[in-house]
Amino acid sequence: MTIDLGRGLVLRNPVMTASGTFGYGEEYTDFVDLAQLGGIIVKGTTLHPREGNPYPRMAETPSGMLNCVGLQNKGVQYFIDTIYPRIKDFDTNVLLNLSGSCLEDYVKGAEMVDALDKIPAIELNVSCPNVKQGGMAFGVTTTGISQVVSEVRKVYHKHLMVKLSPNVTNIAEIALAAEADGADSVSLINTLMGMAIDAEQRKPKLSVITGGLSGACVKPVALRMVWQVAKAVKIPVVGLGGISNAIDAVEFMLAGASAIEIGTANFIDPAVSAKVVWGINEYCERHGFAQVAELTGALL
């Protein structure tokens, strides 16, 4: 089931867990043997610590949820000193999701993570919708993405995955810019900007009014964008957005994804990631695919 995403990032299978939905992996070890997964992407980390947005940060929506966590984390140095020693020997790929509020922070953070032997890749978050300078400014224009990707590329020597925002007019253009400036792969989609209102109280449900929509409800949008991007770029595409089971995962691969990430579904079934691995195998056997990689772009 091996998937080679390039520049040394080889996954045991195409299933990873999405940043911000799986903690540092430790939160899920009672439910999932991490060695069964292709990789885990640990929560969004910034150069400097961030307290995140005030409570409430979550609102349930039909078949999904909005969040406005706002990149709460203790910073790259804390990750290196405290978290990394605990998780570096997990028997799976541990990727760090790196975010920033300015170019210098991205570059400095990437430099620091480059030195960590057991982190084979960064997922560059240029698409967080929940903070004023959460990187989304970089992720919504081709010039912005070119700037951040090319600068990070200069200091980061391992696999550079760029996580794309769906909150753009033409996501394929953004993906092409990332590819041109040195991204090894792109992952998509981050959350869709949304909003929820409590009509009885006449108030927004989230502390900062708007948030990122995720869960099963975003799947058709994500699938369409993965298909568009996979047609446009030559680098591998990692698909995510509402994947809740193995068939959802297979659909993303048929649309052109080389690997997938499971996000919000981890909240509903903490064991879902391992079930998806099993289910993709079962699908491949049933449809006569000798290698799971053959699913990529196999849409008829």
Add this chain to the structure above:
Amino acid sequence: MKQIVDFKLVGKQDFGRSALLRLHAECALPDMAPGQFVQVRVDGSPSTYLRRPISIHDVDFQNHEITLLVQQIGEGTRHLASAETGDIINVVLPLGNGFSMPEKGERCLLVGGGIGIAPLFYFAKVLNEKGIRPTLLLGGKTESDLLRLADYQKLGETFVTTEDGSLGEKGFVTMHSVWQKQSFDKIYVCGPKPMMKAVAKLASEKSVWCEVSLENLMACGLGACLCCVEDTVDGHVCVCKEGPVFNTRRLKW
């Protein structure tokens, strides 16, 4: 160790807005401390996507049973409360940290408001097993909010307030005369936030140790999504993982 368990609903008692659900598992249950909670999947309710965090009302380890007291707050809990005997209910448990166990001889007051009385039942039961007889102070809007009152009374001296005066002393739990008549070493509180804040203030004025059980809106229940944070002296921390029980000294109330 946390587990995902399919329970069968084997007993149900309706109390109008609330329902008592007795759930049986085929397998032995993991250890569960009073004050810990579970995440219940709500099947067959299209508008309910996430699990619902529910406190543990009672546990019978011998018979592999847990009991949940579910109040109908929204669509998810309404659906859950309408489950029928024989239904399979998928539960992740146990989650969070429970109440701190008092030392023998310490005088404990358990204060519950509304559906917040639910976890205090299991707590009072365990305290009794350890030879500690707690005092209970339970409050509701009206008499019918005080569910299973006779069962609580068996677990310790029980005082009651209702806002309409239909049972016990009229008013809020903080206005009850027991505060003037007795003193306590430890106070444990579960209920609506304004009520918990009022009790925490009273405890602080009396310089009494106090723990509260919070129920912030949450998604994962595992400390991964960072949605259920409470502002503490250590910054934003997850209620689901570091709580739901907090010593009030840690909170920025």
